[in-house]
Amino acid sequence: MTATRPVALVTGASRGIGRRTALALAAAGYDVAFTARTVEEGRGRIPPRHGTAAAIPVPGSLDRTRAEVEALGARALPVRMDLLDRASVRAAAATVLGAWGRVDVLVNNAVAHIAGAHERFLDLDVDVAERTVTGNYLNQIVLLQAVLPAMLERGGGTIVNLCSGSATSDPPAPPGEGGWGVAYSASKAAFGRLAGAVNAEYLGRGIRAFNLDPGFVVTDAGAARGGVGAIAGKGFEPTPEEAPAAAVAWLVTHPEAEKFLGRVIWTPKLVEDRDLLR
Numbered sequence: 001m002t003a004t005r006p007v008a009l010v011t012g013a014s015r016g017i018g019r020r021t022a023l024a025l026a027a028a029g030y031d032v033a034f035t036a037r038t039v040e041e042g043r044g045r046i047p048p049r050h051g052t053a054a055a056i057p058v059p060g061s062l063d064r065t066r067a068e069v070e071a072l073g074a075r076a077l078p079v080r081m082d083l084l085d086r087a088s089v090r091a092a093a094a095t096v097l098g099a100w101g102r103v104d105v106l107v108n109n110a111v112a113h114i115a116g117a118h119e120r121f122l123d124l125d126v127d128v129a130e131r132t133v134t135g136n137y138l139n140q141i142v143l144l145q146a147v148l149p150a151m152l153e154r155g156g157g158t159i160v161n162l163c164s165g166s167a168t169s170d171p172p173a174p175p176g177e178g179g180w181g182v183a184y185s186a187s188k189a190a191f192g193r194l195a196g197a198v199n200a201e202y203l204g205r206g207i208r209a210f211n212l213d214p215g216f217v218v219t220d221a222g223a224a225r226g227g228v229g230a231i232a233g234k235g236f237e238p239t240p241e242e243a244p245a246a247a248v249a250w251l252v253t254h255p256e257a258e259k260f261l262g263r264v265i266w267t268p269k270l271v272e273d274r275d276l277l278r
Contacts, residue, residue: 004247005074008252009096009103009147010034011081012110014044014058017162017214020245021107022065026074030248033096033103035067035081035110036062047115047138071087073216081111086142086175093146102154103147105252108191109162112136118181120174129183136187136277148198148207156206161195161262162244163211163264192264210251215239243267 008025011196012018014036022034038044038061045055069076077099081092096103112135116128144159168191171179195209207272217239244267251257251265260270271277 005029005031006104007096007100007102008032008105008107009093010107010109011083011092011143012036013065014038015058016063017217017241018107018109019060019065019068019242020241021109021248023068023072024242024245024249025105025252026069026072028074028253029074030105031075031077031100031102032069033077033079034062034065035079035092036060036065037080037082039078039080046113064249068188081110083139084114084131086134086139089139089142090146093143097114097147097150103150104154104157106144106147106151106157107162107248108140108143108159112139112187113146114183117183117187118175119183120176121182123185124181126196128201129186132183132187133190136184137190137194140191144194144198148202152202152205157208159195159198159207159209160248160251161191161209161211163192163213165213165215167192168264192193196262198248203261208261210257210259210260212247212251213264213266214241214244214247217241217244239268242277243271247271250274250276 006029008030010018010022010025012140013022015036017033020034026032041061041064044060046058046059047055062080066076066078077096077139078090079095082088112132114128114132116125117132129167164185166180166185173179175181192211195211198207245268247265247267251260
């Protein structure tokens with residue numbers, strides 16, 4: 001069945017920024033496909049920020065997001081995907097394109113949370129660093145390579161990559177004291193180069209790719225993993241998770257968005273300047 005409304009694909013949408021973005025795009029007139037690892041409510045688990053303690057329960061699921069998207073009058077297509085499983089990344093793209101025949105907007109929000117990715121430098125297991133880069137960079141390339149040809153065939157599309165300030169700023173303190181681990185920040189730094197590469201090759205064919213820094217957003221997952229108090233204590237002002245969702249909806253629908261190509265967009269400023277949370 002081919003979708004009659006434009007289609008957005010949002011990754012990592014069982015909770016947090018991804019869930020809010022799926023809902024914002026549904027309200028903006030999109031049918032929304034979305035991915036996550038957690039299918040049923042009550043089964044969500046994430047690894048701790050440090051060490052190898054037991055996984056932490058968190059709320060959110062594909063089932064919940066589906067119900068909320070459909071309540072807004074949009075069609076919903078939940079797809080299980082794990083960024084650390086390359087086959088599932090390819091399969092997710094194939095599922096959406098097979099079901100709805102198009103992807104007009106791709107929001108790369110999902111992050112591979114791996115235990116040990118925020119350890120101090122001499123404690124960092126290089127295998128953990130390798131897996132983090134695989135999930136947050138290499139398998140993001142896989143998803144883009146799966147979706148881009150369909151966008152090009154239709155004559156255009158918009159990509160929004162949720163990047164990270166940790167990719168361009170030095171940590172203000174060691175991990176656990178208000179800073180972050182190099183495995184995570186390095187993986188996000190690599191991810192931050194993808195939008196520019198896509199624009200360099202395909203902007204002339206109707207593809208736009210944005211880098212959106214959401215700011216310091218305390219999601220359910222972030223709060224559950226702990227350590228956010230120390231980061232806030234270093235002067236990072238919290239941003240509500242509705243803010244990056246509103247920014248994404250604006251970027252993919254407003255004609256003025258073009259002027260933000262080629263830069264990292266700071267969500268708090270964009271939202272404030274355009275009063276997007278009114």
